[in-house]
Amino acid sequence: MSSNSDSYPHPVRIAVIGGTGLQSLPNFTHVATLNIKTPWGTPSSPISVLHHPSPTSGDPIPVAFLSRHGLHHELAPHEVPSQANIAALRSVGVRTIIAFSAVGSLQEPIKPRDFLIPDQIIDRTKGIRPFTFFEGGMVGHVGFADPFDNSIGEIVRKCGHSLSGEDVRLHDKGTLICMEGPQFSTRAESNMYRSFGGSVINMSALPEAKLAKEAEIAYQMICMSTDYDCWHESGDVNVEMVMGNMKANAENARRFVGAVLDELSKEEHADVVEAKHLEGQMKFAGGITAPAGRSDKAKEGIEWLFPGYF
Numbered sequence: 165m166s167s168n169s170d171s172y173p174h175p176v177r178i179a180v181i182g183g184t185g186l187q188s189l190p191n192f193t194h195v196a197t198l199n200i201k202t203p204w205g206t207p208s209s210p211i212s213v214l215h216h217p218s219p220t221s222g223d224p225i226p227v228a229f230l231s232r233h234g235l236h237h238e239l240a241p242h243e244v245p246s247q248a249n250i251a252a253l254r255s256v257g258v259r260t261i262i263a264f265s266a267v268g269s270l271q272e273p274i275k276p277r278d279f280l281i282p283d284q285i286i287d288r289t290k291g292i293r294p295f296t297f298f299e300g301g302m303v304g305h306v307g308f309a310d311p312f313d314n315s316i317g318e319i320v321r322k323c324g325h326s327l328s329g330e331d332v333r334l335h336d337k338g339t340l341i342c343m344e345g346p347q348f349s350t351r352a353e354s355n356m357y358r359s360f361g362g363s364v365i366n367m368s369a370l371p372e373a374k375l376a377k378e379a380e381i382a383y384q385m386i387c388m389s390t391d392y393d394c395w396h397e398s399g400d401v402n403v404e405m406v407m408g409n410m411k412a413n414a415e416n417a418r419r420f421v422g423a424v425l426d427e428l429s430k431e432e433h434a435d436v437v438e439a440k441h442l443e444g445q446m447k448f449a450g451g452i453t454a455p456a457g458r459s460d461k462a463k464e465g466i467e468w469l470f471p472g473y474f
């Protein structure tokens with residue numbers, strides 16, 4: 165298959181969503197570029213299909229890569245078309261997403277360049293981002309008590325620990341504050357988030373995690389701290405600081421993602437990676453609207469996302 169193929173013949177189960185400073189994954193073989201149109205518009209970037217050698221058999225495992233803010237970081241956090249991103253990934257077969265994010269630290273022990281695998285989120289977005297697939301004549305209510313997938317989270321933590329050492333520091337859990345932005349927080353807000361028990365802060369986890377949950381995709385974010393936000397005496401956060409730390413630690417970030425892909429590619433994780441534990445949940449959570457109340461437009465979108473479900 166040539167590297168500029170515009171289709172891929174097999175389902176791609178694993179995706180990486182790259183954030184600030186992680187706009188591509190070098191060292192993987194690029195086999196296709198997919199330009200997908202969804203009922204919710206086009207994704208942030210074309211989906212690159214990369215081949216990753218299975219650590220056990222050596223066979224190529226396909227991985228989808230999507231750049232959250234566009235190929236040139238041209239989309240602000242509130243402009244990221246998350247519905248289109250998640251719908252497009254599901255349409256190529258994706259059932260597990262590893263999402264990468266540059267975050268500010270709200271706690272002294274979480275130092276710049278440390279990694280953190282969050283297990284909770286506090287939503288501080290302002291309701292201006294489209295945040296559900298179930299609206300306009302098709303209502304759905306999915307559980308969001310655990311915004312990240314515990315099974316994938318455990319695998320990611322194990323991989324992070326295997327790299328832990330002088331260079332890589334990993335925090336196993338924490339509460340992620342997702343703020344609206346694009347401006348950074350005021351000092352009063354930053355201190356308020358600390359009083360909430362927040363560990364780290366970003367502008368990108370939502371609605372991405374909510375939409376992944378609705379799409380029955382196992383979703384785990386890997387956070388890399390790039391600054392101490394403005395509560396800390398070391399100085400206020402700015403983009404130079406974020407990009408400087410991101411760049412300095414990019415190699416570790418890539419090693420981390422590579423180790424996670426190695427592990428996820430193992431046959432023993434196939435059921436988890438295919439999110440068998442989530443399969444079918446939306447048939448009930450999204451079936452609350454009686455057929456007579458369903459609008460054609462909503463039905464069309466939901467049928468595109470879940471062929472044959474309703």
Ligand SMILES: CSC[C@H]1O[C@H](OP(=O)(O)O)[C@H](O)[C@@H]1O
Binds near residue numbers: 265266
């Ligand atoms: C450039 S600092 C703020 C920016 O960085 C984070 O991006 P991402 O989560 O995509 O890595 C944060 O969420 C903001 O979008």
Ligand SMILES: Nc1ncnc2[nH]cnc12
Binds near residue numbers: 268365390392
């Ligand atoms: N301090 C901060 N606040 C919000 N998002 C961020 N991303 C990186 N650093 C951040």
